[in-house]
Amino acid sequence: MSLHDSFVRFLLNSWIGRALNLIMVAINRLVPKRDNQILFESIPDFSDNPSQLYSYIKSLGTDYRMIWVVDSIRDDLDAPQYLRNTPSEFWQFLRSRYIVSSHGYHLMIRAGNQVYLNLWHGMPLKAMGYTEREPSILLPGVCDENYYLIATSTIMRNALAACFNQDARRIHITGQPRNDKLLTEGRTMDDSRTIILYTPTYRDTGRDESIFSMPDYSEEKFQDFLREHDAVFLMKLHPLDSGIRQRSGGNIRALDPSEDLYDILQGVDVLVTDYSSVYFDFLLLDRPVIFAVPDLEEYRRVRGFVLEPFEFWAPGPRVETFTDFLEELERCLEDDDYYRRERRIVNSLVNQHQDAGSSRRVYELVWGD
Numbered sequence: 001m002s003l004h005d006s007f008v009r010f011l012l013n014s015w016i017g018r019a020l021n022l023i024m025v026a027i028n029r030l031v032p033k034r035d036n037q038i039l040f041e042s043i044p045d046f047s048d049n050p051s052q053l054y055s056y057i058k059s060l061g062t063d064y065r066m067i068w069v070v071d072s073i074r075d076d077l078d079a080p081q082y083l084r085n086t087p088s089e090f091w092q093f094l095r096s097r098y099i100v101s102s103h104g105y106h107l108m109i110r111a112g113n114q115v116y117l118n119l120w121h122g123m124p125l126k127a128m129g130y131t132e133r134e135p136s137i138l139l140p141g142v143c144d145e146n147y148y149l150i151a152t153s154t155i156m157r158n159a160l161a162a163c164f165n166q167d168a169r170r171i172h173i174t175g176q177p178r179n180d181k182l183l184t185e186g187r188t189m190d191d192s193r194t195i196i197l198y199t200p201t202y203r204d205t206g207r208d209e210s211i212f213s214m215p216d217y218s219e220e221k222f223q224d225f226l227r228e229h230d231a232v233f234l235m236k237l238h239p240l241d242s243g244i245r246q247r248s249g250g251n252i253r254a255l256d257p258s259e260d261l262y263d264i265l266q267g268v269d270v271l272v273t274d275y276s277s278v279y280f281d282f283l284l285l286d287r288p289v290i291f292a293v294p295d296l297e298e299y300r301r302v303r304g305f306v307l308e309p310f311e312f313w314a315p316g317p318r319v320e321t322f323t324d325f326l327e328e329l330e331r332c333l334e335d336d337d338y339y340r341r342e343r344r345i346v347n348s349l350v351n352q353h354q355d356a357g358s359s360r361r362v363y364e365l366v367w368g369d
Helices: 003-013 015-030 048-059 087-095 154-164 179-184 219-228 278-285 296-302 322-334 340-350 358-367
Strands: 034-041 065-070 081-083 096-101 115-118 147-151 171-173 194-199 231-235 252-254 270-273 289-292
Touching (some): 003 015, 048 096, 048 358, 065 087, 081 087, 087 096, 147 154, 147 358, 154 171, 179 358, 219 231, 270 278, 278 289, 278 340
Parallel strands (some): 034 096, 065 081, 096 115, 147 171
16 A cells, blocks of 8 residues: 555544644645646656646646656656655645646645646546445545546546545546547657557556466467567556566567556557556547456456446457457457447547547636636
8 A cells, every 4th residue: 555545544544634634734724825836746757647738738838837746856857846745745735726636646635725636547447436345545525616527428427426426516528638649649659560558457466367367378379479460569557566467578568667658559559458447548549459357257246347337348359368369369450340339339438529639628627718
């Protein structure tokens, strides 16, 4: 469990924590705010929806002072940066009128006179929060007029409302800023080979349920397949993953977990995942998705889904063995129309906006300029 999660549990689950939280919020409300200061934070640093919104606001040439809370300082970026969980970072948070976050950091100690923009980090497929069977943390719903949460469609707004115990009127259908990259930039991979990207969901069980754990997996067969199809298999693990599935060699390459997925996703030909909601975004490109789900029934029983049946919401071949995976991958590479009808149906349900205007819509929603 992260330091942030441990701190939130302390604030929620003990009388000392609840009293401390009330004191911190009261102090926060008393500290004068800089009306032009926007604090950004994301995991990894400078990534996901906050990064794209930051770039959009910067391109407008506004007078906003935009700062970042980070885990490590980057000298190559021209932006004020403050290390997470330090006195200087906490002071900048207290002084900021606007908070933009991908993971809900600072939400517990935010004052009502701060505008909080919760961009989150993907639309829900897996059960989370109030829809989980055994949630680790349940934050109270936030309903004041200075709190904003975004969604990509009416269905996703309702799913998020259930997950966060949230007033749906504070959830706005804008699309995700990070998807602007998918719809505006050209192929972002220098490699001319066919690109297959594997993005498994984060698991905190310590178990390996990847394609590499399939009982009939053969490294030799996989490498031969990739060479025969002039393809490269990239793995992009969740930033919080322990890395048990990470391996490299030949035509298999592991990407740095800190790398922004949306810097490369536009150049991907086939996406392979299990339960990661990244595929909702990838549907905007109308390219094949394969679901490697050897543990589907167990995952459904233990974690569960906020969208069911999974078989409907997963518009691509679902495989449980490595032999089936290779067969379905070959068909995806050879037939552009394979599962296209299903992809377009799900895309129409989860992505109301299918343009590159999500950053603009979010900016206009909050700042109204």
